[in-house]
Amino acid sequence: MPKRTDISKILILGSGPIIIGQSAEFDYSGTQACKALKAEGFEVVLANSNPATIMTDPESADRTYIEPLTREYLEEIIRIEREMAPGAGFALLPTVGGQTALNLAIELSDGGVLEKYDVKLIGANVDAIKKAEDRLYFKDAMQKTGLDVPRSALVNNLKDGLEFAGKIGFPVIIRPSFTLGGSGGGIAYNREELLEVLARGLDFSPVHEALIEESVLGWKEYELEVMRDLKDNVIIICSIENFDPMGVHTGDSITVAPAQTLSDREYQAMRDAAIAVIREIGVETGGSNIQFGVHPSSGRMVVIEMNPRVSRSSALASKATGFPIAKIAAKLAVGYSLDEITNDITRKTPACFEPTLDYVVVKIPKWQFEKFPGADEGLGPQMKSVGEVMAIGRTFKEALMKGVRALDTGKRIGGQKIEPKILTQRLVTPHPERLAYLQYALRQGHTVKQLAKMTSIDPWFLYQMKEINDMQMELEKHPMDSIPTEVLRDVKRMGFSDGRLAHAWRLNGKGAQEKVRHTRKKHGVLPVYKRVDTCAAEFESYTPYLYSTYEEEDEATPTQKKKVIILGSGPNRIGQGIEFDYCCCHASFALREDGYEMIMVNCNPETVSTDYDTSDRLYFEPLTLEDVFAICEHEASGGAPVGVIVQFGGQTPLNLSLPLKAAGINVIGTSPESIDLAEDRKRFGKLLEELDIPQAPGAMAASIEEAVAGANRVGYPVLVRPSYVLGGRAMVIAYDEETVVRYMKEAVEYSQDRPVLIDHFLENAIEIDVDALSDGEDVVIGGIMQHIEEAGIHSGDSSCVLPAVDIPEALLNRMREYTFKLARALKVVGLMNVQFAIPRGNGNSKGNGSESGKVYVLEVNPRASRTVPYVSKATGVPLAKIAARLMTGRKLREFLPEYIDRQADLATGNFFYVKSPVFPWNKFPGVDTVLGPEMKSTGEVMGVADNFGEAFAKAQTAAGQKLPTKGTVFISVRDHDKPQVADVARKFVEMGFKLVATAGTADVLEDAGMTVERVYKVKEGRPNVVDLIKGERIALIINTPHGVDPFFDEKAIRRAAVAGRVPTITALAAARAAAEGIAALQRGEVNVYALQKLHAETALQH
């Protein structure tokens, strides 16, 4: 069936900000869809609120709307697009933007918007989406086709839930309807737990409904990735087996492709079932993911669920097989059939086939519970991981070991003895470190049988782990100098890292891995690179998508072309997310254009950088020194010059820059020494002094005593943190000695080499981020971003606005001057990010050297920062692309001569661009939502408007924090905010809001002549503020943290706010912005702007 001719314009919906359960995989799928449909000649329109994506690059679509993903804004986009082409065939593709896009499509359809503007839904129809998403419809459909499902009932109240659970017996699973990543779901082992989990689940469900289901805990879990075309051809792209049995969300499970423990009969029965499911649900074209549970001793197979869209698992399946699911899905949606599409990898066989693997793929999730103290670390049906790594090996053992080292946790378990009781608990209860405890248990002599009983993990997987353990024991018998070649080879073939070998041989310090490497070379034990080719080598492959292994034949002979290797950022983490993947991709695109052979190294399957066509070569490898060095050495063996870029992938590759350079690798761009200098507190402080740039007084400490003395010297409050951090891991603001002592005792590890840093904390200061480009001589500032929240809240967690809104020109100039000086002093070649703080001018300077109106440097990062994509989207100048070119020796003057001559920042025209963060609070019930120096947000959105207020309101809306236009505002501020609170409150009163406040704040407001309803603090009496929030009386909360107030209990307020979805503002500056935003909302305007148009206007003005 050829391409549809009744459509000429297609609106693609993105998935919005990165959140737990909906991550960078939808940038991968959206980008593929945009590219594929554009190549087919369609006019592609894209809507996504997330600026940190490749898909929102102006080149990806014909018109890109970085706008809130809500019905109102989408309707406006559709209206405008329809107006532009009244008679054109207009379609909406909702299947590449995750659950968000599907839900929106349903909303637009149910609301009559699609009908009104004559927009056709392609990829999946409304009936199919509803059938797949609504558990009751789904169950009916499955039973109709004769497929087995767990027994279940849909309930909308607690009583029915209890009754049904009584019938089927505990434990039961609770799954709220229409939520993302299993939000609000859980397992209940008894009545009491059921009441708690069900109540939460009903609350989370937008339709107040949840499924109570027969427990299939401990069953084997499988997934099949299925594709179907309009001719009803159905193919299975990949089978995935979960290492962790049923009960753990598949996003939190270690998963393996292909399935390892199914015979052909069982696999084919599952395949038949999957095909029956996709047909019955009626997904006409595209990809779906279908999950199955299999009883381990009877083989009973049940269908668990289906996603009628491209999903996280399809991203994994695409990377695991080389089959580009999203791209093909997009083509199927516009009418092609699978046999009409060619397999890019073989170039001559069609896409209508089922990939076969001659390797094993292991995915391991990445969790960050350390960011959320108090969160329940148990893993269950609600996803909690923030990212994942994928590893490819020729065996499961090799892939597992590669995955473990790719995870970059830096943790080791089993150093000390673990109590048997604790060990049992750690094995039985799924949690992030279970794999390490399994290794420990095997070493302690636990048998596979015992472990299988405790964990319900398939004995085959456990036996593989036992073989790894046996190999470890064997390795420990042989000292480095006398290890037989055969043993060394077997060890490496099993995936043991050089680091592990060094550990076994008790080699410590910097040269340890090098010694192992030399030993390996002496024995001739070196990796080769094999291809991922969809066909197990049956056909020749034309795409060098590579992984390392220890075998005979190498399939990655280096070319004679000059080449640049880009090190990616590894698994998504808080503080190291999609923004860095964006930069890596851009560097690759730009230098490819310049004629370099581009080589990408990364291990994150959710990314655009790991698409086989982003670079000329893709090494799907862990980002460790061993693996990266081996690739560099291999590529250099061709004789052509090789440069390595470390500054685009965040901290992971940055940590490798010095060791790589020491090993003789040509790191291009800003030198590793400069990167190191900027991170070295002492040397950097000296440099600032030389340059006459102020910074907050600081000290370093490697003991409690030093810390206390240092804090006293620099003056409280102090910001305490370990050296070398990204995303502010383990930072704290201390107002007293007690906090400093506690921090030193509990929070961090430190040493003489890695001391703790103590800085005077600039309170009530404006924080500013500056991104700049430099070739070592010329410097151009990309953007001066003013944070909405005060300094002290991690820059990744602050909203910010471009251009700055209320900073005097003189101070802007001073920041420019400092940036220029720093770029030249550090000989920055590429990107640089500087964070400044300017204490506000109302007299609370503490006499510790901080003065209002003075510009302090907080931090300098001579690398790509998190804000690079945002600044690029706002200015229309692709910073990362230019930076990459500077690193290859080109000059800034070639690209931005007029900005150099005029010493001007990149322009943003007449528009304001606000970036706002998105937080995962709803995944971690009970965790305090207060913001601080440690980053907690998982993603970001951008709002654009011709005035600051509207831009801020749009960003807040896009972030899911919808500002109210009427109602009651609860205000409670700490003492030093009280002088300014009246002005802010008055704005709300003027807009028609009522005020509620606790005593202290109420006094101030009444003194200023406003009417305030007084409310008790949480522990003063009832009804208190929490009661009001729970009673849905509060529309907006303005609460700046009081610190320790025994009566106030801010945590309870914040918890109630999250549960009640009441927007909460924790900084006065943000409250001011919100007031402007609300004013804009009250005007009732819904304005949307295509990025391409904004950029054209900006360029014109310029």
Next chain:
Amino acid sequence: MQAILALEDGKVFRGKGYGAKGECRGEVVFNTSITGYQEIFTDPSYAGQIVVLTNPEIGNYGTNPEDNEATRPYIEGLIVREFSKVSSNWRSQQVAEEYLEGFQIPVLAEIDTRALVRHLRDNGVMRGVISTLETNAEKLIAKARSFPKMDGTDLAKVVTTKHTYVWETGERSHLPDEVVGVKETPERFHVVAYDFGIKQNILKKLRGEGCKVTVVPAETTAEDVLALKSNGVFLSNGPGDPEPCTYAVDNIRRLMGRQPIFGICLGHQLTGIALGGKTYKLKFGHHGGNHPVKQLHTGKVEITAHNHNFAVDPDSLPQSEVELTHIDLNDNTLEGLRHRNLPLFTVQYHPEASPGPHDSHYLFKDFVKMMEEWKG
């Protein structure tokens, strides 16, 4: 235990030996199926061949009596990357290594199977010897060059049943019908199945469609078949080169038009020759479970199981009599044909799957329909 594979072109792979100690020889072919190693071991079409499996993890789910395609393995030897020492599956009764050892089948493991597959892909299938006894590669290479090539060898005669018998459903399994593939169906037709190396699942599928099946030896004459007064004749899969099987070609010619005929694999090739066509050897054959085959009259694609080194040259067939019904989309190999006037159709691939996808089960129904029409 060390083990060596020596190929006739001088290439040698050294790895570890599993299963039986000893030596084996055969044409080395690779199979890209992810699942179904046990069915591959026991498929008589692999007689005379050493099989390399591209899936690197083999043996994981053990073996069980239900999944055998014959009473014993027919592969000469097995080559894998990783051979599991344990099995894990609720149906497993024996670890794969023990199973093969019981039948004296040598296994070469822990070699770079991908390199071997690429070598075979680029240079074509070739003769090879696996030995766990001999360490001198030169001697083994000489051996690999000394035994007869597959081309021109009639192996159907070797693997076929010695006696005619009526097939009975084996033990019932607790698994649902669609898993085991046998349905309790009343016998409506009588089919005579030529055994050129027939797989159990073909018999199960025929039985499942309501056919009583009488299995006859490869060299049974057309007259003897007609004397059984069946409703249709089935021509099975089997090993080796079709060309030397002239007896079978003669019999098919004599049965054409007198009985509805359905053929699979070798049965398809023999029919092609009987219709006046020619067969040729593919460079490295089709062995796997992921081949897209297009039904030419509907345009639909089925994902199919393949196991053939030879194919019928479509240009050699008389167009006036023969309609081409199926082609492989990977390389346009002819995968199915139908006689324009007589009740006869054959496919090159394996609609009975086992191992492989079930997309083509409809062909058994087509056969039954053809018999129904013929009967009526």
